[in-house]
Amino acid sequence: MRKIGSYNGNTEDTTLELQHAQTPSEKRSFSFNYALLLAVVFGGFLVFGFSENVKGPAIPRMQAEFGLDEFQLGLLLSLNSLGYLIACSFTGLLTRKIGIKWTGIAAFGSMFISGILMYLSVNYATLSASYFLMYIGNGMLEIGLAIMAARIFTRNTGTMMNLSHFFYGLSSTVAPIIAASMMGWHLFGGEFGWRGMYLAMLALSLLPIIPSLLGRFPDEQRAQESTEHLPMRKIAKDPIAWLIVLVLSCGVVSEMAVGSWLVNYLEKAYGWTNESASGMLSLFFLFFMLSRLFLGPVTDRIGYTLSVLIFSAFSGVCSLVAIGVGEGGAILFALAGVGIAPIYPTVMAVLAKRYPQGTDTAITFTVTLMGVGSVVGNLLIGAIIDWTRALFSSGEGAEQSRILGLQAGYGFIAIMALLCSAFCVILYRKLKARNELV
Template sequence: MRKIKLSLNDMLLLLVVFGGFLVFGFSENIKGPAIPRMQADFHLDEGQLGLLLALNSLGYLVACSFTSALSRRIGIKWTGVAAFGSMAISGVLMHVASGYGALSASYFLMYIGNGMLEIGLAIMAARIFTRNTGTMMNVAHFFYGLSSIVAPLIAASMMGWHAPGGGELGWRGMYLIMLSLAVLPILPSLWGKFPEEELQTSEAQASYHALLRDPIAWLIVAILSFGVISELAVGSWLVNFLEKAYGWSMGDASGMLSVFFLFFTLARLFLGPVTDRIGYTLSVMIFSAFSGLCSLAAVLIGESGAILFAIAGAGIAPIYPTVMAMVAKRYPRGTDTAITFTVTLMGIASVLGNLFIGYIIEFVRGMFDDSEGGSAPGQLIGLQAGYVFIAGMALLCSVCCIMLYAVLRRRGETV
């Protein structure tokens, strides 16, 4: 009987983890088709869009800074419930947002929920998946990719639905409905029994001091930061790029983003065992280089090479879960602290990365508008410059992996 009870609890925890990643994927990737509509409604330029996305990342960062302490105080269960609840509330606030400030505040709250959720899910997964960690981390994150495949298409379709009061549902109604799905994982959360933090506060503080002095920890932070900037930027900027650079329709551009997430999801499903077999550091080195080269080639080739934007998803997908597996194996004692340290600093990089992309586009476009006397050449080259930056982040991720691999191999500590 005890065995059946434990099995039921394990299933509940898996429902929370997998369901959490499904909701996370929706909340992150419905914004691709919505952003051009928000931009038109509020008359925003690319710099303001970059600032909006940077503020979102700041909300994520704020959540990362307190989630570990919150989970020790109230438990992972209630931390997860609070994360899901804040995401649902942000959908309501987004629906009634009357200006850029209110929209930014709503997005900020959504990303606080996302940050709380990601830290909680990462800690939970690290405790549950103690064997074949790379494979299981990738399978868990597969559900993020699964929802990400359909998120842009669902978002684009829902925005055209007829609302009960007349007119189209629009991006406001779409966000209200999609973020309401965050309520569903609360049900197994309330029923399940969660593993709790075992590390004492003094030990956690000591671990933070040790991590700050550990060059390997900083290299892992750099690897994750560059990889995640490149990954998240695709969901934010690809639809915008294809619409404005090549004149694609919203449906076609959203379809390409969904193809990106198809490659992304299949990679997480099938490449997890590869990471366990050849090692986490070497895997990330190869995958991130592949992604960066695909994105760079897509920009250089032009519209005929647009499929390479999607293929790049196969390389960028395993980076985050594989780095989480790397952290769990590298720091078996104090894994929670190491995850919080790594993901929090990654959040800082995400703030800067989103900000840079928007202003790089604006700056380069301004240069060529002045020199060419027209907006079309400047807009195209500006968008291309922004995407070259995205590709460069993936390549820098690979370079940092080479450095980490060299250090670990010299010490005989490769993971």
């Protein structure tokens, strides 16, 4: 499928490969530099996956230590998503001011500092502040890595975007198991706990700084000139851009909520141990990881828009059926990862292809507004759990009303995946009518 319209641009002749493939010595230099850039992108996604998904096993322990209810947890995650949103709003500008290299280094550094502050947190306020800083770093990293990938991967974009995000899935797969194990370690006569675990995991953020310092990134001036061809106000007037925001927001809320709420759901609804629930979350991310590894070429073959439509619907149906079946269908929670995994990288591929002369601006616009959806989504999940439990507490037993609340909250996660598919149906029809399918 090919796109046609005012946003077209030929990016094939600007690939990094062609820019640096003129002589044998330049080829060798390019190969080494390209390897460094891949190390930054792939390593960045590895760190991103760890930082995002160790919280599943840690949240119940944080909740117990600080005496938090589900609404406070939802508020915590929403306020932290606000930090992510703020970072998204300024990172595009920051990349034009100091360059993508130093923006990435700043993101990695802030994540490491947040790990130190998290270790030292003494109450809900200081925990929220340290989490807020971590999400600032995550937001900067999210935009930075997306811009890096869009500049580098101009061929087979869907495949390469999904391969990059495969590394996020890889670390996400092992993160819950590693986190649950690390929290039980004993060091210097005391338990490692969630504090030590976070400090150790976020210290990994220092590693991608090394290839960042050594690597030579795509020409910053050329990238800046490209973004000037498509100002933010022009994207904001494009109805397709808003549909893409809705698609991505619903998909990402559903994706990220699993890491935050699945362990909590399995422990409280089914009485699973932390280790067993963390194992199921890891299985979710195993499917998630394999999906990004193997389904990337599928997106290039059948089209990015149609791919998102199909995959998100599959994820939503799996989660709803899992809730309806009960504990015996818990494996479907994990299987939902197959469908939800390709959504984010495939939408990034849509942006790179639809806005080739303003990808940085398009990514900033889309991901920033997606952050708004994440703030609202996390807040709603916690609120729905509490509201449902309170609604049925008079007519049901305490245990039954708690289970109903958890089911309602997780049902909202599934509905968000289905809404992602529904908005994608509209997007598909509009793009097809304009002969602009990607």
